[in-house]
Amino acid sequence: MKDWDAGQYLKFEDERTRPSIDLLNRVPLGEPRNGVDLGCGPGNSTELIVKRFPSARILGLDSSPDMLSKARKRLPGLAFEEADVATWEPKERFDLIFANAVLQWLPNHANLLTRLVSFLADGGCLAVQMPNNLDESSHRLMRQIAQAGPWAGKLAPAVEAREAIGSFDDYYLWLRRTGCSVDIWQTTYVHPLDGAAAIAEWFKSTGLKPYLDLLTGEEQEEYLRRYRGEIAKAYPLQSDGKVLLRFPRLFFVARRP
Template sequence: MRRSPVWSPEQYGTYADERARPFRDLVDRIGATDVRSVVDLGCGPGALTATLRDIWPEATIRGIDSSPQMLEAAAQYADDHLSFELGDVREWSGDDLDVIVTNATLQWVPEQLDLLPGFVRALRPGGWLAIQIPGNGDAPSHAILRELANKPPYAEYAKDASLRPDVPGPADYIEALSALGCRVDAWETTYFHVLAGDNAVLEWVKGTGARPVLQSLPDDVRPAFEAEYGARLAEAYPQKPYGTVLPFRRIFAVAHKER
């Protein structure tokens, strides 16, 4: 049986500024005013959720995440206007919300388009839904991961953990959210992050995309996998004097519920 990975706020926080940029670009396209209630679905360690207080200082903001480890890290940001709670995005429901943000979360949910009607219903008339997901499933970082996870001796443990659902593109979001009575702004961006440090792409993916695979491996198998994976990544993403370039495609959709 495939187990949910235990997420590490510390590892995820590596290259925090680069991870934050898509969140800022997403939220910048939300045109909400007089905001009273905000939910961040898949809030992670809470640092980005906390920045929403600066945008909507009068709002009540809730961060929801399925990882106890992430929520433990997020607790440091809680105050009278900002709270965090354990929850699964697939089971969540709400009502009378002004803004729903879900950043780098829905890529893990195969049925994510089926969740959109519930998200839109949770918005008050005139509310906003903002979604960002990685769209880099064909990148070398992921292709190499799948290849290694599907060969001996790793496949016995990691084959299922390497499976990732197909993700919608901007046009899919436009079609699905328009059918729910929303005006939709959808786009994609490829960031070219310049990462510092040795084997920087390995350190990046250990906090996110590669984590389920790495955690599926027994302790006596994992070091060999990580060494082989790291060597392949270093070849695919060579380190330069100025850093390592990681092209990273991301997909965005911002929907405004009609009044």
């Protein structure tokens, strides 16, 4: 994919930061020595970690130069590195590995989690949040419009860009096999937004991005026009003119013995 757009992502910063707050609140660590924020984005989640654990040495990691640029401006005293989580090989072990809304883009979670747990120090925590919304109207409509339009062939790779994440049972099994204790849960957030156009704006920086990256400017406009039209049918206006975006997210905190 093309580089992520930090400005587009931050249009909904408050809503996007809530899951990081909820995840961090369940991390059972007192005074960790160090931590890493995988897929740190523009630094909004990293900032939360620093405030929670002010004495810890925190590293931010992301594959996007634009996201890292925003993160460095936000937290100029912190270290940020450009790296791909899929191939990342740290030189040290961490007391906290924090991964908010990033692992859903990677395949083979059974092996991925085993690898990430191996980077934890004894007693360390792997804290993860992933969107679990591929069956929601917002994402089903992305795929339907991609497959029904004149761009169907061009967008075939985008339809498969994100695999469905595992079940509670899957993550519990994979993490218990590593010897970790596991706290796992799901929360469905309900975001009141300003109409169908706002839902499209929300996903332009995430779920829609693999589709839009493959289209020309004119095709992007037409795809988004169709998407907004279908979204307006799927998300009816409330009495105050808002629409309610349902957004399920799966969480777990695994602690290495």
